[in-house]
Amino acid sequence: MIALADGASSSPLHFVEYFLDHRSEDLGLLWSHTWLSVVPVIVGLLIALPLGWVARRHRWTYPPIMSITGVLYTIPSIALFVLVPPLLGLDTLDPLQVPIALTVYSVALLVRVVADGLASVPEETTQAATAMGFRPLERFFKVELPIAVPVIAAGLRVAVVSNVSIVAVAGTIGLSNLGQLFTQGFQLSTPDAYYPPIVLGIVLCVLLAVVLDSAVVLLNRVLTPWRRAVRT
Amino acid sequence: MIRFDAVTKRYPDGTVAVDELDLEAASGRITVLVGPSGCGKTTSLRMVNRMIEPTSGTIWLDDQDTATLPTHELRRKIGYVIQHAGLFPHRTIVDNVATVPFLLGTDKKQARRTAMELLERVGLPEHFAKRYPAQLSGGQQQRVGVARALAADPPVMLMDEPFSAVDPVVREQLQDEFLRLQQELGKTIVFVTHDIDEAIKLGDQVAVLRVGGRLAQLATPAELLSRPVDAFVAAFVGRDRGYRALGFADAGTLSTRDEPTVVLGAPIPTGTDGDSWLLAVDGAGAPQGWLDLGADFRGHDTVTDELLYRGGTLATQGSTLRAALDACLSSPSGRGVVIDEGGALIGTTTSREILDLIEAHEPERQT
Amino acid sequence: MIGDVFTWLTDWSHWTDTRFDTGIITQLLAHIRFCAMALAIAMVIALPLGLFIGHTNRGRWLVGAANALRALPTVGVLVLLTVIISPQFQGRTDTGFLIPTVIVLVLLAVPPILANTFAGVQNVDPGVRDAASGMGMTGPQVLFRVELPISLPLIFSGVRSAALQLIATATVASYLPLGGLGRFIYDGLAQQDYPQMIGGGVLVAALALLTDLVLSTVQRYVVSRGITGRYSTKQVGAPDPRLAVVTEAEGARA
Incomplete structure (x- = not known):
C-alpha cells in the first residue's frame, strides 16, 4: 500500500497536485516566464518596424541589414545569453542579459518579416496613396502597415512561440522561470524518476505558447477585418 | 483527326x-x-x-x-x-x-x-x-x-x-x-x-x-x-461582322488607274488642276504618303518625309475586299493605293469600285 | 573580460584532452555527432513525407501537427525523456543520455524540414506542373524531375533552419552529463569560470555560422541557376533561413 502511494505521488499525472502544493512559487515562475516571452517580442517589433521600413524604402540598405540580422539569428540562444554581458559590459548574471538576448533575436527575425510584409503591399496601392496626398509617414501608418499586418503577424507567432521554449533554456543557466521546474525535476529524479514538476513545466510552457499564439492570431483578426469579410 | x-x-x-x-x-x-x-x-x-x-x-x-x-x-x-x-x-x-x-x-x-x-x-x-x-x-x-x-x-x-x-x-x-x-x-x-x-x-x-x-x-x-x-x-x-467578313472575301485582281507620283527629294510641284493630293513614292517606287498641294510649304523646296500625310493603308494586289476597301477609306484623296508583292505602286482604286465588287461578290449573304 | 575569453580560447591545452579535462576538439566532435545524427534521421523522416504530402496533397494535417511540436519546451522534453529512458541503461555507456538527446533533436528538426519541403512542392507554379504532366510525365517523374528541383531552395532553407536549431539545442545536452560544446558553458557556470563559459558560447556561435556557410555553399551548387537567378549580374541570392520559419508559420495556418 505504501509503495503504491509513493508511486502515485511521483506519477506523471500528479502534476496538478504538485502545482497546488507549490502554487505561489510556480505562479511566480509562470509570471516571469510570460514576461520574458512577451516583452522582448514587443520591444523587438518596435525596433524592427523602423529598420524594416528603412530596408524597404532605401533599397541599398536591404542587403546589409538582412545579412547582419541574419548572422545574429544564426547564433545559438545559449551562446547569445552568455555573450551579451561581456559585449555590453554587464555583469555576468545581470537580470537584463536574457531579455536583451531575446530582443536581439526578435529584432533579427522581425526585420525580415516587416520588410517582406511591406513588400507584400501592392505597388498600385502605395502609389494610389501617394497620389491622394499621403505624406510618407502617414502613408506608412495608415496604408502600408495595416496591409502588412498578416505577414508581420505570421512572424510574430513564430517569435512568440519559439521564445517560450528559449526562455526555458535560460532556466537551465539559473534564471528563475518555468525552466527551473525541469532542473528541480531532474534533481529530484535521482535515484528514482519524479515526474510531477517536469510534466507541470511542459504543460505550463505549452499552455503559455498556445495562449500567446492565439493572442497574436486574435490581434491579427481584429486588425484585419477586411480579410474576414472575404472569407465568410 | x-x-x-x-x-x-x-x-x-x-x-x-x-x-x-x-x-x-x-x-x-x-x-x-x-x-x-x-x-x-x-x-x-x-x-x-x-x-x-x-x-x-x-x-x-x-x-x-x-x-x-x-x-x-x-x-x-x-x-x-x-x-x-x-x-x-x-x-x-x-x-x-x-x-x-x-x-x-x-x-x-x-x-x-x-x-x-x-x-x-x-x-x-x-x-x-x-x-x-x-x-x-x-x-x-x-x-x-x-x-x-x-x-x-x-x-x-x-x-x-x-x-x-x-x-x-x-x-x-x-x-x-x-x-x-x-x-x-x-x-x-x-x-x-x-x-x-x-x-x-x-x-x-x-x-x-x-x-x-x-x-x-x-x-x-x-x-x-x-x-x-x-x-x-x-x-x-x-460588331462590324459585315465589314470583318470582307476580310475573308478575295478581292481578285483589282482594276487600277495610273496615279501621278512625285519622288521623295524632288522639288515640290506647283499648280494644281482641281485635285490637291499627290502620291509620293521613294526611289524604289514604294508609296510613302500623300502630299497636300494646297498646303503652305514655306521653308521647304523639296518633298520631304515630314510634309507627307501617312494615314492611308495599302492594299496588296490579290488581297481581301476588306483591305482594299480600307485602303480607299483611309486615303485622304479617296483613292486607295494598290501595291504589288514587292511593295511597289501599281495604281489606285476607289471605294465606289470596291463597293461594286462587294455587290457582285455576295455569296455569303443571307437570303 | 573579452581578453580573458581570447586567452582561454587560444590556450592550446584547452583544445586537447588531458587526464582531468576533455578538450575542445573532442567536445566539438561530440557536438557535431549529435547534430549530424539527428539531422540525418530528421531528413530521412521529413523529406519523403514532405514530398509525398506536397505532391499528393494528402495528409496536410501532418504538417500542422509537426508544427504544433514547436510549442513543446525542448529542455522539458529532454529532461522528461532522460528521466524515463536513462534508468534502462545502467553502466558506463552514455546511451541512456544519448537516446533522449537525439530524440529531442529529431523532434526539433522535423518540423522545419517537413513544412518547407511541403511548402516547396506546393508552391511550384501550377502551370509548370500542368505542363509536366501534359507532356506525358508520370507522377514520380513530375515529382523528381520537376517539383523536387524547383522546391530545392525552400527545402534547403528548411534544412539550414533545422541545422541551426540543432546546433543551438545540442548545447542543452550538456545539461545532462553528456559531452558537446555546452559542457564549457555549464561547467563554466558551475565553476564561475566565466572566460570558459563565454568561450563555449563563442565556439557554439562559430560552429553555427560555419555550418550555415557550408550548407549555403552546397546549396549554391545543387540548386539550378535558373531558379536562384545567378545567371546574371543581378544577384537574387539564396533564401534566408529565417524565411523558413515564416513559411512554416504559413503552413501551420493551413
Missing part, C-alpha cells in the same frame, strides 16, 4: 462543364474552340490528353479511343502548349525543348540537336539555348513553349490560350508566325481562346461554345461572320 463523340464532363457537385459535345477537328487543320468563360472550352481541350477525364462519351484520336491508352503514353504523342508557357524554371531553354524526347529515351545529343533546330524555327536566336526561362520575355517564353510542344514531332497539338498573356503587338507577331509555321508543318491543332478575333484569324474552323458546355456553332470564320446561327453567336462574334 480528333473526334468528340457525345463527350460530357460532369463534376461531383453536379456542374456540367461540357454537355454531349460532338465535334471533329480535321487532320492538318486548326480548329479553334471559343466562347465566354465557363463554356467548357478548356475542359474540352484538356479531355483530349486526359488531363481531365470525361464523364461519358469517347474522344477518338484517328481511329483510336484515347481512353484505351495509358495517359502518359497518350500525352507524349500530343503537343501541349498552355498560357504563360509553363516552362521548367530549373532547366535551360534547350533542355526545356528537349523534355519529351528525353522522356522517350532519345539520345541526349540528338534530342538537343533537334531542340536547337526547333528554336531556330520558332524564331529564337541560337544563344538563347543556354539561358533559363526567367531570362526571357513573355513572348520569347511562349515561343519556347511552342517549340517544346513540337519537339517529339507529334501529329496533334493542343493549345490553351497560348498567346493571351502577351501584349497585343507581340501577340499579333506570334499569331502570324504560328500561321506560317502551321503552313510548313500541317499539324492537327485544337486551339482554345476567349478572343473571337484570334479565333477568326487563326481557325480553319471555329467552334463557338456557350456556357454549360454546349456547342453553339461550328463553321469556317467567314461563315461564322456572315451566318451566325442565333442571337448568342451573333452577339459573341460582335
Whole structure:
C-alpha cells in the first residue's frame, strides 16, 4: 500500500497536485516566464518596424541589414545569453542579459518579416496613396502597415512561440522561470524518476505558447477585418 | 483527326462543364474552340490528353479511343502548349525543348540537336539555348513553349490560350508566325481562346461554345461572320461582322488607274488642276504618303518625309475586299493605293469600285 | 573580460584532452555527432513525407501537427525523456543520455524540414506542373524531375533552419552529463569560470555560422541557376533561413 502511494505521488499525472502544493512559487515562475516571452517580442517589433521600413524604402540598405540580422539569428540562444554581458559590459548574471538576448533575436527575425510584409503591399496601392496626398509617414501608418499586418503577424507567432521554449533554456543557466521546474525535476529524479514538476513545466510552457499564439492570431483578426469579410 | 463523340464532363457537385459535345477537328487543320468563360472550352481541350477525364462519351484520336491508352503514353504523342508557357524554371531553354524526347529515351545529343533546330524555327536566336526561362520575355517564353510542344514531332497539338498573356503587338507577331509555321508543318491543332478575333484569324474552323458546355456553332470564320446561327453567336462574334467578313472575301485582281507620283527629294510641284493630293513614292517606287498641294510649304523646296500625310493603308494586289476597301477609306484623296508583292505602286482604286465588287461578290449573304 | 575569453580560447591545452579535462576538439566532435545524427534521421523522416504530402496533397494535417511540436519546451522534453529512458541503461555507456538527446533533436528538426519541403512542392507554379504532366510525365517523374528541383531552395532553407536549431539545442545536452560544446558553458557556470563559459558560447556561435556557410555553399551548387537567378549580374541570392520559419508559420495556418 505504501509503495503504491509513493508511486502515485511521483506519477506523471500528479502534476496538478504538485502545482497546488507549490502554487505561489510556480505562479511566480509562470509570471516571469510570460514576461520574458512577451516583452522582448514587443520591444523587438518596435525596433524592427523602423529598420524594416528603412530596408524597404532605401533599397541599398536591404542587403546589409538582412545579412547582419541574419548572422545574429544564426547564433545559438545559449551562446547569445552568455555573450551579451561581456559585449555590453554587464555583469555576468545581470537580470537584463536574457531579455536583451531575446530582443536581439526578435529584432533579427522581425526585420525580415516587416520588410517582406511591406513588400507584400501592392505597388498600385502605395502609389494610389501617394497620389491622394499621403505624406510618407502617414502613408506608412495608415496604408502600408495595416496591409502588412498578416505577414508581420505570421512572424510574430513564430517569435512568440519559439521564445517560450528559449526562455526555458535560460532556466537551465539559473534564471528563475518555468525552466527551473525541469532542473528541480531532474534533481529530484535521482535515484528514482519524479515526474510531477517536469510534466507541470511542459504543460505550463505549452499552455503559455498556445495562449500567446492565439493572442497574436486574435490581434491579427481584429486588425484585419477586411480579410474576414472575404472569407465568410 | 480528333473526334468528340457525345463527350460530357460532369463534376461531383453536379456542374456540367461540357454537355454531349460532338465535334471533329480535321487532320492538318486548326480548329479553334471559343466562347465566354465557363463554356467548357478548356475542359474540352484538356479531355483530349486526359488531363481531365470525361464523364461519358469517347474522344477518338484517328481511329483510336484515347481512353484505351495509358495517359502518359497518350500525352507524349500530343503537343501541349498552355498560357504563360509553363516552362521548367530549373532547366535551360534547350533542355526545356528537349523534355519529351528525353522522356522517350532519345539520345541526349540528338534530342538537343533537334531542340536547337526547333528554336531556330520558332524564331529564337541560337544563344538563347543556354539561358533559363526567367531570362526571357513573355513572348520569347511562349515561343519556347511552342517549340517544346513540337519537339517529339507529334501529329496533334493542343493549345490553351497560348498567346493571351502577351501584349497585343507581340501577340499579333506570334499569331502570324504560328500561321506560317502551321503552313510548313500541317499539324492537327485544337486551339482554345476567349478572343473571337484570334479565333477568326487563326481557325480553319471555329467552334463557338456557350456556357454549360454546349456547342453553339461550328463553321469556317467567314461563315461564322456572315451566318451566325442565333442571337448568342451573333452577339459573341460582335460588331462590324459585315465589314470583318470582307476580310475573308478575295478581292481578285483589282482594276487600277495610273496615279501621278512625285519622288521623295524632288522639288515640290506647283499648280494644281482641281485635285490637291499627290502620291509620293521613294526611289524604289514604294508609296510613302500623300502630299497636300494646297498646303503652305514655306521653308521647304523639296518633298520631304515630314510634309507627307501617312494615314492611308495599302492594299496588296490579290488581297481581301476588306483591305482594299480600307485602303480607299483611309486615303485622304479617296483613292486607295494598290501595291504589288514587292511593295511597289501599281495604281489606285476607289471605294465606289470596291463597293461594286462587294455587290457582285455576295455569296455569303443571307437570303 | 573579452581578453580573458581570447586567452582561454587560444590556450592550446584547452583544445586537447588531458587526464582531468576533455578538450575542445573532442567536445566539438561530440557536438557535431549529435547534430549530424539527428539531422540525418530528421531528413530521412521529413523529406519523403514532405514530398509525398506536397505532391499528393494528402495528409496536410501532418504538417500542422509537426508544427504544433514547436510549442513543446525542448529542455522539458529532454529532461522528461532522460528521466524515463536513462534508468534502462545502467553502466558506463552514455546511451541512456544519448537516446533522449537525439530524440529531442529529431523532434526539433522535423518540423522545419517537413513544412518547407511541403511548402516547396506546393508552391511550384501550377502551370509548370500542368505542363509536366501534359507532356506525358508520370507522377514520380513530375515529382523528381520537376517539383523536387524547383522546391530545392525552400527545402534547403528548411534544412539550414533545422541545422541551426540543432546546433543551438545540442548545447542543452550538456545539461545532462553528456559531452558537446555546452559542457564549457555549464561547467563554466558551475565553476564561475566565466572566460570558459563565454568561450563555449563563442565556439557554439562559430560552429553555427560555419555550418550555415557550408550548407549555403552546397546549396549554391545543387540548386539550378535558373531558379536562384545567378545567371546574371543581378544577384537574387539564396533564401534566408529565417524565411523558413515564416513559411512554416504559413503552413501551420493551413
